[in-house]
Amino acid sequence: MTDATRLSARDALARVADPGTFGELPAPEGKYGPDGPLSWEGYDAARARAAARTGEAESVVCGTASVGGTRAVLVSFEFGFLGGSLGERAGDRIEAAYTYAREHRLPVVPLVATGGSRMQEGMRALVQLQRVARQSVLNREAGLPQVAVLRDPTTGGGWATLGAGADVILALEGAQVGFAGSRVRPADADPSAYTAEGQYAAGAVDAVVRPDDLAGTLARWLRLLTRPSDAPAPVPYALGRGDLPATGREAVLRARAPERPRAGAYLDAYFTSREAVSGDRCGGTDEGMLCGFGESARDGRTIAFAAQTGTATRPAGYRTAARMVRLAGRLGVPVLTLVDTPGAANDAEAERSGAGAAIADLFTALAASPVPVTTLVVGEGGSGGALALAAPDRTWATPDSYFSVIAPELAAAILKRAPEETDATADQLQVRPQDLEDLGAVRGIAQPAP
Structure with missing residues (x-):
């Protein structure tokens, strides 16, 4: 005291x-x-x-x-x-x-x-x-x-x-x-x-x-x-490499590269100032999910955000993001999400903490959001654990990102393929940003700042 x-x-x-x-x-x-x-x-x-x-x-x-x-x-x-x-x-x-x-x-x-x-x-x-x-x-x-x-x-x-x-x-x-x-x-x-x-x-x-x-x-x-707005959050500029990967394997390696820009760099570039929302109100926190509200450097509006930082997202992270999305919806504030995770945490503690229910709740919050949600995939897009944070029909990707139904290594193992077939499996999965655009999974590829 x-x-x-x-x-x-x-x-x-x-x-x-x-x-x-x-x-x-x-x-x-x-x-x-x-x-x-x-x-x-x-x-x-x-x-x-x-x-x-x-x-x-x-x-x-x-x-x-x-x-x-x-x-x-x-x-x-x-x-x-x-x-x-x-x-x-x-x-x-x-x-x-x-x-x-x-x-x-x-x-x-x-x-x-x-x-x-x-x-x-x-x-x-x-x-x-x-x-x-x-x-x-x-x-x-x-x-x-x-x-x-x-x-x-x-x-x-x-x-x-x-x-x-x-x-x-x-x-x-x-x-x-x-x-x-x-x-x-x-x-x-x-x-x-x-x-x-x-x-x-x-x-x-x-x-x-x-x-x-x-x-x-x-x-x-x-x-x-106290500053609602109707317009969607603008798509962030890409901060990493501008060229596109030649193969699926290259896309995966670039997304996993330690030097690739992470969520913190994107949030610093996107906002002039921001305040954090922390915790799921159920006894948990996840440092791998950054949530809050900030003032856009582009037009000065308030934008809410939820950003994965490259780690496996825990149930508390999904619940915190869902809480933020619902709050933004009530206040009429547009939302920006940044996708970057190898997938949802799948250890026993995550299961005991309600991983499935937490992911489902975030899917529901985004699907029901009365305000526009803009998503940029900035790194790894690992299956449903990443898709839960992605806006339906308003998702973009950076040149150094990928999105996949499953990691190529895991896909090869499930299909009982030899390890050396992982690269070919990555190509089959069509995980590159340009593949995602062709498939209609993303609207486009983010461009670097002018």
């Missing part, structure tokens, strides 16, 4: 909002009966002490502000007010904030710091989680982004709704993050699992951010996620 992660609600707002732009939304009318819905003895006094200590009437402060020039609705938790807990009146405020965001077409940024539901209100407090989840769904259906910032601590229902339910999740370094708070988790639990860093490693958080970098990071995300 750092001092910045335990800021008050208004200090947290001041840290991210452009100076002088925050305006608080009116709090909905609503009062408790004596000591709340459960007549919990001492509840009125506890709330009065919390109000005197924090200067707030409830555990959330809601309003609008500009963040790096992008107007947004901000929902900031006051942990000093009964541990930032959610009760009925806090639910009223959050519902009103999300409704305002829909009416004015604004993104929502929850600045979360909460211990969970307010026990002095019992089930009347717990059902606020359903209420908050409903508001999140309505904003998602309206195509409005939600970017959560996890402060210290973010636990219980606040993490399981406003936090984990957001489109993009930023966590402040050192923050406690987990469904189980420190007083209710098992005594022998690994404490690292309940941290921002632990949640990032488990694929539940997109980025761990230094407090001093939060305003800039949040501003970039809001800018990227």
